[in-house]
Amino acid sequence: xxxxxxxxxxxxxxxxxxxxxxxxxxxxxxxxxxxxxxxxxxxxxxxxxxxxxxxxxxxxxxxxxxxxxxxxxxxxxxxxxxxxxxxxxxxxxxxxxxxxxxxxxxxxxxxxxxxxxxxxxxxxxxxxxxxxxxxxxxxxxxxxxxxxxxxxxxxxxxxxxxxxxxxxxxxxxxxxxxxxxxxxxxxxxxxxxxxxxxxxxxxxxxxxxxxxxxxxxxxxxxxxxxxxxxxxxxxxxxxxxxxxxxxxxxxxxxxxxxxxxxxxxxxxxxxxxxxxxxxxxxxxxxxxxxxxxxxxxxxxx
Amino acid sequence: xxxxxxxxxxxxxxxxxxxxxxxxxxxxxxxxxxxxxxxxxxxxxxxxxxxxxxxxxxxxxxxxxxxxxxxxxxxxxxxxxxxxxxxxxxxxxxxxxxxxxxxxxxxxxxxxxxxxxxxxxxxxxxxxxxxxxxxxxxxxxxxxxxxxxxxxxxxxxxxxxxxxxxxxxxxxxxxxxxxxxxxxxxxxxxxxxxxxxxxxxxxxxxxxxxxxxxxxxxxxxxxx
Numbered sequence: 001x002x003x004x005x006x007x008x009x010x011x012x013x014x015x016x017x018x019x020x021x022x023x024x025x026x027x028x029x030x031x032x033x034x035x036x037x038x039x040x041x042x043x044x045x046x047x048x049x050x051x052x053x054x055x056x057x058x059x060x061x062x063x064x065x066x067x068x069x070x071x072x073x074x075x076x077x078x079x080x081x082x083x084x085x086x087x088x089x090x091x092x093x094x095x096x097x098x099x100x101x102x103x104x105x106x107x108x109x110x111x112x113x114x115x116x117x118x119x120x121x122x123x124x125x126x127x128x129x130x131x132x133x134x135x136x137x138x139x140x141x142x143x144x145x146x147x148x149x150x151x152x153x154x155x156x157x158x159x160x161x162x163x164x165x166x167x168x169x170x171x172x173x174x175x176x177x178x179x180x181x182x183x184x185x186x187x188x189x190x191x192x193x194x195x196x197x198x199x200x201x202x203x204x205x206x207x208x209x210x211x212x213x214x215x216x217x218x219x220x221x222x223x224x225x226x227x228x229x230x231x232x233x234x235x236x237x238x239x240x241x242x243x244x245x246x247x248x249x250x251x252x253x254x255x256x257x258x259x260x261x262x263x264x265x266x267x268x269x270x271x272x273x274x275x276x277x278x279x280x281x282x283x284x285x286x287x288x289x290x291x292x293x294x295x296x297x298x299x300x301x
Numbered sequence: 302x303x304x305x306x307x308x309x310x311x312x313x314x315x316x317x318x319x320x321x322x323x324x325x326x327x328x329x330x331x332x333x334x335x336x337x338x339x340x341x342x343x344x345x346x347x348x349x350x351x352x353x354x355x356x357x358x359x360x361x362x363x364x365x366x367x368x369x370x371x372x373x374x375x376x377x378x379x380x381x382x383x384x385x386x387x388x389x390x391x392x393x394x395x396x397x398x399x400x401x402x403x404x405x406x407x408x409x410x411x412x413x414x415x416x417x418x419x420x421x422x423x424x425x426x427x428x429x430x431x432x433x434x435x436x437x438x439x440x441x442x443x444x445x446x447x448x449x450x451x452x453x454x455x456x457x458x459x460x461x462x463x464x465x466x467x468x469x470x471x472x473x474x475x476x477x478x479x480x481x482x483x484x485x486x487x488x489x490x491x492x493x494x495x496x497x498x499x500x501x502x503x504x505x506x507x508x509x510x511x512x513x514x515x516x517x518x519x520x521x522x523x524x525x
Contacts, residue, residue, distance in 0.1 A: 030383070049478065050485040057482040059313025064486075085472050094376070098383040100472075206489065262489065 030099035031228035034237050037102055042081045045071045046101035049086040053262045054107040067105040069254040070124060070225070074103070077241060093117050096228045103234070104226045111221070119229055121238040122276025123222030124251055129159050130197030131214035132185070132204050139192040140213040142167055152190035154181050159194040162218045185210075198271070202262050215270065222278055239276065246275015306494030309487045310501060319483065319498075322476035323505045326465040329393060329473075333400030334458050340401075341408020348413040359409065366406035372467050374399045379471040392473040400461055407457050415449040416442070448524050455517040459510040476502055 037043050047067050048055035055067040063071075063084045075082040085101050092108060095101045096118045109127060110120050131151075133139040145151070150171045153160045163170055173190045175181040182203070185193045193200065197215055204210045225242075227234045245251065255272045256265075263271065310316055348359050366374070379395040382388040390398070419442055427437040469478040480502045484495045 049474065050481040052485045052488050056486045058486055059309075059315050059483075061314055061318055086469070086474050086478065087472065088470055091376075091380075091470060091472075094380050095472075098380050100380070100383065100389070 030097065031231040031234070032099065032102055033231065034233035037080060037234070038078060040080070042083050043075060043078060043103065044083045044085055044101040045074075046085045046087040046092060046095045046104040046106055047071060048088075048106045049084075051107055053258050055105070064258070066125070066254055066258040067107060069258050070251075071103075071105050073245070073250065074238075074241065078237075092226075096226060099228055102227065102231075103238070107223055108226050109221050110224050114226075117229060118226040119231065119235050120224040120226050121235055122242040123224040123273045123278055124242060124276070125223035125273055126271055126278070127221045127223060128197050128215075128219070129162055129194055129217040130200040130212055131192050131194045131217060132200040132210050132212050133192035134185075134188075135209050135211055137191065138211045138213040142170065142214070142217075145170065145191065150190040152181050152184050152193040154178060154195060157195060159196070163194060166218070198263065201264075201267055205262070205264050215267070220278075222273060242276045246277065249274060251275075304493050305497030305500065306487070306491040307497040307501070309483055309491050309494045309498065312487075315483050319476060319479045319501065319505070322474060322479035323509065325393075325473065326462065326468075326475040326477075327509055329396045329468065329475075330400060330458075330462040330465050333397050333404050334461060336397075336401045337404030337408055338454065340405040342412050344405060344409035345412020345416065348409060349416050363406045363410055366403055367410075371399065371403060371464055372470060374403065375467060375471050392468065392471040395471055396465070396468045396473060400464070404457065404461055408454065411450060411453045411457065412446070415446045415453070418449060419445055444524070448521065451517050451521055451524075455513055458513055462509055463506060476505060 032040070047063060048065075049057050049063065051065070053065050055063065055065040058064045068084075071082060071084070085095070087095055087101070087104065087106050089106075092104050092106055093114060096104055104118070108114075108120075110123060114120075131139055131142070139145065142151075148171075150173045151163065152173050152175065153163060155174045155176055160172065160174065163172060173184060175184055178199075181193060181195075184190055192213070193203075194217070195203075197212070197217075200212050201215065204212045225238055227238065251272045251274045252268065255268050259271065260268070310319065344359060347355055350356065369377075375395060378399050379390060379392060382390055382395075423441055423445070424437060427441045432440070465475055466477045468475055469481075474482075480498045484498050487494050
């Protein structure tokens with residue numbers, strides 16, 4: 001899947017280059033302002049349609065998930081209808097740059113590179129890496145690993161890049177797909193498996209005998225809504241809305257309604273960002289308890 | 302029998318959704334086929350002209366379309382036209398434009414190939430028999446060309462149907478996207494559903510393409 005995305009990204013940039021080369025510079029205002037959206041009565045929101053539990057389509061053809069929960073509320077508070085647009089990881093930026101959607105709410109991780117191309121609003125979720133291991137030997141820090149211990153990763157993921165950069169001596173066992181990595185862990189080929197923390201948490205909950213020893217590793221990133229670069233009226237409204245929603249603990253309610261089934265209640269505090277207020281950056285290998293404590297401190301402020 | 306997770310297809314409206322997705326794919330590909338076949342025949346005939354200007358223009362068009370991956374063409378038409386000209390084409394319209402451009406280009410080259418593969422003595426013999434130019438084409442050249450074209454154009458049509466799986470990248474929810482949505486929505490409840498659902502997609506593509514192959518077989522036999 002990651003490889004496919006990479007191929008799509010290359011294709012996309014090629015297409016972009018060509019479309020730029022075809023001449024005429026783009027219209028200055030590709031986006032629609034807040035007033036224009038209200039006047040039109042419909043907002044276009046780009047979401048994932050196949051990323052359960054963040055954005056997916058249920059058996060009745062209705063969009064569901066954590067991102068959708070927020071989208072529905074935004075539509076309600078703006079007083080407009082929502083037109084959901086099914087996006088892919090590789091074309092999210094392009095949708096905003098051409099103004100084909102007004103907001104992207106598709107599990108969009110905030111990165112410096114992306115922030116140059118789109119404007120991110122306040123975050124509403126945390127993401128980091130996590131490590132899952134069998135109950136018989138729970139790995140709580142990568143420093144505990146011995147000479148012969150191997151770590152399972154999926155090629156092309158952020159986990160692989162992070163471990164190569166920060167733990168160059170670690171022995172990695174690389175797999176191409178989620179399914180093969182899962183088999184490898186179950187067969188004991190490696191002592192633990194590093195991946196996005198949401199993935200390993202969900203894995204440990206669904207499979208008896210496995211524990212997430214390291215729920216948060218590396219840099220703590222956030223997920224946020226994004227609008228076209230320069231669309232200040234919409235961005236400001238979104239930020240005010242997210243702050244206001246924090247007062248009614250909206251994102252906790254969203255977690256309980258959409259994510260609790262997958263991740264359980266234990267991770268609510270570490271995954272949810274309420275009212276756009278994030279915790280201080282975590283130290284490497286922070287345990288779940290530390291993470292929760294840090295979140296609570298922020299909330300108390 | 303292994304658990305294929307086929308039960309997910311019978312949940313809610315899933316069956317209707319996946320068939321609807323096939324409908325979208327077929328609609329886009331067949332509309333494009335209906336436009337590109339006559340256009341391709343026309344351009345293919347023009348390509349056999351000795352005029353260097355039309356030859357060069359048609360050659361350039363063909364090469365550009367042939368070199369470019371369909372994915373790039375889709376992005377160019379869907380996003381590129383918005384960037385360059387401010388047009389807001391829908392995903393479906395962009396897909397039809399791209400598939401028509403592609404189908405026309407490939408069809409024209411097939412027609413050109415079929416036309417020039419008719420040996421010169423066929424023209425000369427019909428002239429010797431006293432047939433006019435129109436009669437030569439009507440009774441000698443065109444029937445032979447069509448027979449040569451059938452397998453080639455069936456290939457192109459089925460390829461166009463299958464390539465619609467790319468249009469999910471420009472936001473059109475077709476059969477493959479619906480399949481992915483169904484698999485992901487049931488990731489926890491039926492982890493094995495991927496195999497069964499993709500198998501269903503395979504069967505659906507087969508059902509869509511098989512009659513076209515059969516038609517080709519029938520026509521080839523009839524016009525032997």
